[in-house]
Amino acid sequence: MTAKIVIAGSGFAGFWASISAMRVISQANKEDSIKVILVSPRPNVTIRPRLYEAKLDNMSPDISKQIAAAGVEYIAGKIEKIDSDNKILTINLVNGSQTTLTYDRFVLATGSQLAIPPVPGFYEYGFNVDTLEDAQRLEVHLQALKSKPDSHARNTVVVVGGGLTGLESAAEMPARLKAILGDNVNIRVLIVDTAPAPGAGMGADASLVIQQALSECGVESRVGLRVESIDNKSITLSNRECIESNTVVLATGVKANTLTEQISSKRDTSGRIISDSYLHAKAVSGVFVAGDTVKAPTDDKGNYNLMTCQHALSLGRVAGHNAAAELTGIPLYPYNQPKYVTCLDLGAWGALYTEGWDRRVCFTKNEGKRIKQEINTQWIYPPELGRDELFAIANPDYVIVP
Numbered sequence: 001m002t003a004k005i006v007i008a009g010s011g012f013a014g015f016w017a018s019i020s021a022m023r024v025i026s027q028a029n030k031e032d033s034i035k036v037i038l039v040s041p042r043p044n045v046t047i048r049p050r051l052y053e054a055k056l057d058n059m060s061p062d063i064s065k066q067i068a069a070a071g072v073e074y075i076a077g078k079i080e081k082i083d084s085d086n087k088i089l090t091i092n093l094v095n096g097s098q099t100t101l102t103y104d105r106f107v108l109a110t111g112s113q114l115a116i117p118p119v120p121g122f123y124e125y126g127f128n129v130d131t132l133e134d135a136q137r138l139e140v141h142l143q144a145l146k147s148k149p150d151s152h153a154r155n156t157v158v159v160v161g162g163g164l165t166g167l168e169s170a171a172e173m174p175a176r177l178k179a180i181l182g183d184n185v186n187i188r189v190l191i192v193d194t195a196p197a198p199g200a201g202m203g204a205d206a207s208l209v210i211q212q213a214l215s216e217c218g219v220e221s222r223v224g225l226r227v228e229s230i231d232n233k234s235i236t237l238s239n240r241e242c243i244e245s246n247t248v249v250l251a252t253g254v255k256a257n258t259l260t261e262q263i264s265s266k267r268d269t270s271g272r273i274i275s276d277s278y279l280h281a282k283a284v285s286g287v288f289v290a291g292d293t294v295k296a297p298t299d300d301k302g303n304y305n306l307m308t309c310q311h312a313l314s315l316g317r318v319a320g321h322n323a324a325a326e327l328t329g330i331p332l333y334p335y336n337q338p339k340y341v342t343c344l345d346l347g348a349w350g351a352l353y354t355e356g357w358d359r360r361v362c363f364t365k366n367e368g369k370r371i372k373q374e375i376n377t378q379w380i381y382p383p384e385l386g387r388d389e390l391f392a393i394a395n396p397d398y399v400i401v402p
């Protein structure tokens, strides 16, 4: 009988998990007895790290050729139910029907989504850049502003949340708005955060650089404040300040995909399953977790992966390898990724590149921007390669950031 490795999600983690699993199966000459099946709504990797940008071309490259070349089967659908006791998945197919699929090993790589706090108006009036559709909706709205009469509300964008996504969205926005509304319009862009300073979560040195960059880009900050409510023409803050704005962009953090709730394992406050170093969901057999659905140690110094593409690219390779290793009888590989970097796009000012968990500032402005552009246009894209070239870079110890 043929054994099955089913991988849920074709993001950064799921794509590499499927290639990595096939690599092990091919090396063991077990293609006839073990198959890898990738399940996701579309055979694409959405480049979520770039969705704060204005131009949204090539943000969801098709991976059909690569997975077919590697010998991965593909099912267009969404996993609806995980029965981990009986190793059965229920899948809602994109053609509207439902099917079930048994598995021998399952890799959950269904990512994350924006966590929207229960603030009045956020669901009805908030924009965001979490999915390609969300980012397109924001761009259509921004383009439509030019047909509205000139007003403070039209010319003002407020970004809620001063994490990396909020900072990148805000820093990009003045140039983006000017390109739409014209140079002579009195544009305002603000970032609102509960933290004491913009970028405070990145440490004192990085935060100072971020403050300088925001100010040079023309972004105002409102810190140490919560949002009380929003509607289609204003946003009210916890200090009672009311800012007229037709455009509030939510960058309020992410939580793991809700399928994690169907696996009876311990989860962290973001909903991620806490795994062992082989990326097993600890309390159930045959289930691996990768990307934004897992919390795993990156080293022996007490650091854990973050919900980043940088970590997902490695976690996927390790989870796919280990799922196939268990079925082929080779040793499992313990996930480790000691090097951690951050590259934050700060609009017209440039970009900030830091190294280490203490985020030492290494490159700023144009130097940082060159690295960011390389990351955003090359490093994170699924490479258009054939089977052997893909297998050559799908090893679990592949170093994502040299």
Ligand SMILES: Cc1cc2nc3c(=O)[nH]c(=O)nc-3n(C[C@H](O)[C@H](O)[C@H](O)COP(=O)(O)OP(=O)(O)OC[C@H]3O[C@@H](n4cnc5c(N)ncnc54)[C@H](O)[C@@H]3O)c2cc1C
Pocket: 008, 009, 010, 011, 012, 013, 014, 039, 040, 041, 042, 044, 045, 046, 047, 048, 049, 050, 051, 052, 077, 078, 079, 080, 109, 110, 111, 112, 129, 130, 131, 164, 165, 257, 259, 290, 291, 292, 293, 307, 308, 309, 310, 311, 312, 343
């Ligand atoms: C605006 C923005 C900026 C970011 N910037 C950075 C950055 O600068 N650097 C960085 O490292 N990270 C960044 N990130 C984070 C990064 O994008 C995520 O950490 C990364 O996408 C996680 O990869 P993943 O494979 O776990 O999940 P995802 O990329 O979210 O992929 C999940 C996949 O699962 C599929 N799926 C969902 N539900 C189901 C289901 N029920 N059944 C089957 N398939 C399903 C989806 O369709 C998708 O294919 C950013 C994110 C955003 C939104």
